[in-house]
Amino acid sequence: MDPELIRNIAVYALPVLFAITLHEAAHAYVARYFGDNTAYAAGRMTLNPLVHIDVFGTIVIPIALYLTTGFVFGYAKPVPVDFGRLRNPKRDMAWVALAGPGANFIMAFLWLVLAVLLVAFNVNEEFPHKVAQAGLFANLLMFAFNLLPIPPLDGGRVLTSMLPNTLAYKFARIEPYGFFIVLALIFFNLLAFWVMPVMTLGRVLLQLIASPLTILLT
Numbered sequence: 001m002d003p004e005l006i007r008n009i010a011v012y013a014l015p016v017l018f019a020i021t022l023h024e025a026a027h028a029y030v031a032r033y034f035g036d037n038t039a040y041a042a043g044r045m046t047l048n049p050l051v052h053i054d055v056f057g058t059i060v061i062p063i064a065l066y067l068t069t070g071f072v073f074g075y076a077k078p079v080p081v082d083f084g085r086l087r088n089p090k091r092d093m094a095w096v097a098l099a100g101p102g103a104n105f106i107m108a109f110l111w112l113v114l115a116v117l118l119v120a121f122n123v124n125e126e127f128p129h130k131v132a133q134a135g136l137f138a139n140l141l142m143f144a145f146n147l148l149p150i151p152p153l154d155g156g157r158v159l160t161s162m163l164p165n166t167l168a169y170k171f172a173r174i175e176p177y178g179f180f181i182v183l184a185l186i187f188f189n190l191l192a193f194w195v196m197p198v199m200t201l202g203r204v205l206l207q208l209i210a211s212p213l214t215i216l217l218t
Contacts (some may be wrong), residue, residue, distance in 0.1 A: 009063065011127070015111065015135035019104060019142050020058055020076045021049035026103035027079040027096055034092040036085040044079050052076040090161055090168070097157035104143040105202060111135030112206050113213065120217035136206075144198035148191075150182060151175040 025047055028039035039045050044052065053059070057075035086092035115132035123129070147155040152175050160168045174181070185191040207214075 005067075007127075011130045012062075012134045012138065015131060015138045016062055017049050017053075017058065019107060019135070019138040021052035022047060022107065023100040023103050023142060023146070024052045024076045024079045026099040027081060030099035031079070031081045031086070031096045034095060035087040036082050036096075038082045038085065039079045042080055044077075052079075090165075094158045094161035097154040097161070100154050101143045101146045104139040104146070105206075108136050108139035108143065108202065109206050109209060111139065112210050116210060116214050116217060136203075140199045140202045140206075141195065143202050144195045145191075147198060148182070148194055150178045152178050153182070 025045070028045040031038065032040045032045055054075060054077045057077075061075070081096055083089045083093050083096075086096070111132050115129065115136065118129055118132060146153055147158075149155040149159040151157060151160060151172060156171075156175070156178060160172050163171055182191070185194075
């Protein structure tokens with residue numbers, strides 16, 4: 001196998017693993033906070049990424065996509081959430097949904113901090129710099145993609161929560177077709193019109209938040 005390919009897989013392995021699995025763990029924690037113990041009872045309310053791994057979605061698909069397209073993406077086992085058990089199902093559904101992208105945003109910030117610290121402490125080894133950049137990119141990608149306002153993605157759940165009941169019911173009915181809608185957006189190269197601006201906005205916000213640390217260390 002190409003040594004460069006092995007190095008790139010090694011660079012993305014941990015960042016992608018944590019980006020995917022801790023995204024799901026965040027859903028579980030917030031769901032329990034708002035009254036639904038389904039994920040907790042299933043043993044999914046944990047930061048242990050091994051519990052959330054889906055062999056196909058977390059390992060096979062990311063590697064296959066990277067080998068064929070250079071694009072890295074995947075998914076973990078979805079956390080079971082019974083929205084009917086939430087204290088205020090329509091309102092709390094939005095918070096449970098936002099927990100996943102929120103976790104990715106926090107992880108992106110931590111990877112950015114690592115990148116700043118590596119520069120500040122003059123770490124010359126290339127590998128940790130690449131891992132930090134991979135962590136920033138993977139989490140911003142997860143953040144942007146999952147905020148796409150199409151159910152069952154997190155952005156779709158948030159939009160459903162915000163709409164009046166009649167419109168929310170009608171909008172939620174497209175959920176069985178959401179996967180095919182996303183595939184169509186990818187096929188016709190339309191997904192980037194959502195993902196790239198949201199990633200850019202996320203990066204700007206992260207740099208703004210991290211700017212005091214950056215100024216202090218430079």
